[in-house]
Amino acid sequence: MNLIVMLTNHDVTVSNALEVFESCKDLPVKDWGFKDVGLPEDQMKQLVKRMKECGKTTYLEVVTYTEEECLRGARLAIECGFDYLMGTLYYPSVGKLFQNTSTKYLPFCGKVWGSPSVLGESIDGIVEDALRLSESEGVAGLDLLAYRFPGDAPALIREYMKQVKIPTVIAGSIDSTQRLDFMKEIQPWGFTIGSALFAGKYQENGTFRENVEAVVAYLSK
Numbered sequence: 001m002n003l004i005v006m007l008t009n010h011d012v013t014v015s016n017a018l019e020v021f022e023s024c025k026d027l028p029v030k031d032w033g034f035k036d037v038g039l040p041e042d043q044m045k046q047l048v049k050r051m052k053e054c055g056k057t058t059y060l061e062v063v064t065y066t067e068e069e070c071l072r073g074a075r076l077a078i079e080c081g082f083d084y085l086m087g088t089l090y091y092p093s094v095g096k097l098f099q100n101t102s103t104k105y106l107p108f109c110g111k112v113w114g115s116p117s118v119l120g121e122s123i124d125g126i127v128e129d130a131l132r133l134s135e136s137e138g139v140a141g142l143d144l145l146a147y148r149f150p151g152d153a154p155a156l157i158r159e160y161m162k163q164v165k166i167p168t169v170i171a172g173s174i175d176s177t178q179r180l181d182f183m184k185e186i187q188p189w190g191f192t193i194g195s196a197l198f199a200g201k202y203q204e205n206g207t208f209r210e211n212v213e214a215v216v217a218y219l220s221k
Contacts, residue, residue, distance in 0.1 A: 001187050003219065004031040004059055004169065005212055006194030007047075011063065011116055013038030014198070018047050024209050025054045028216060031190065033059030033086070036073055045080050052081070061143075061171070061192070062087040063117055070094045078103045086143045086169055086192075095138025104140035106169055109133055112145060117172070119145040123156045127163050134166040141167035141189065147179070148172050154182060161186050175201045180218055 005024075007017040013034040014020060021032065032051050039047070044060075051058050060082040062073030070088035074097045077085035082103055088094060090107040098105045110119050110126035119126065126149070133139050144160060146153050147170075157170065167189035174183065175196035183191050193215060200206050202214040 001183065001219075002031045002057075002169075002190035003029060003215065004033055004190050004192045005029050005197065006059075006061065006192050007032070007034040008038070008061070008194040009198040010195055011035065011037075013044075015039070018043070018050060020208055021047065021051065024212055025056075027209070027212055029212060030055075031057045031059065033061055033082075033084075033192070036060060036062045036076055041076070041080075044076075048080050048082055057084070058082045059084045059086055059192075063115060065089050065113060067091045067093060071097070074098070074105070084140075086171060090133055090136060090139065092137060095136055098138040098140075105138050106141040106143045106167070107133060107139060109142045109144060110149075112148075117145050117148050119149040123151065123159050126156060127160055130160065130164045130166075130168075134164065139166070141169065144168050144170050145172050146170050147174065157182070157186060157188075161188065175199070177202070177218060180215065184219065 017034055048058050060077045064070050064073050073088050074094050078101050084104050086106045088107050109130040111121045112119055130142055146157050149156050169190040170188045171192045174191055174193050197208050197211040203210045
């Protein structure tokens with residue numbers, strides 16, 4: 001189970017992301033990421049380069065919905081050398097970009113729209129879409145916005161995990177020890193935490209680093 005620490009707050013990469021990463025690079029967290037909004041492209045490239053120098057696996061999260069926007073996000077992930085692109089809606093034209101690249105593609109599954117994102121459709125519809133995407137060109141895994149689902153998120157996750165076998169990142173709103181307990185129970189391939197670390201959800205009044213330390217310690221229990 002991969003804990004993916006996101007240097008994002010309220011769906012935007014923090015302006016001092018490199019400084020925050022440097023303050024935490026020694027922690028036993030292998031997976032780090034950020035969004036395509038909040039930093040200019042040259043700083044994004046610098047940050048992902050630094051993460052790789054420190055032996056980290058890197059993730060870019062892109063929340064876009066039109067084909068043109070999704071293509072732009074995919075090209076950015078590849079040009080910057082990210083290990084994974086999470087997000088975007090799937091289009092065959094986007095999937096094709098990941099042929100012969102080292103970047104792996106994890107698009108959204110289900111009907112996703114809005115900002116902050118909303119995951120719509122029924123549980124059965126989301127699972128059906130995930131199974132379809134699992135067979136699509138260029139797809140190495142999926143991004144499930146489970147806690148952006150207005151229905152029963154735990155029920156969605158349980159049914160999804162029962163049927164969908166492709167690597168999946170559960171992204172967004174894992175902001176309590178109860179949800180960490182659930183992650184430990186279901187053991188997804190990965191899950192992200194970002195804003196909750198900046199908001200001190202795991203170590204009240206603590207720094208970002210102290211909150212990451214608290215999550216790592218909790219997961220190791």
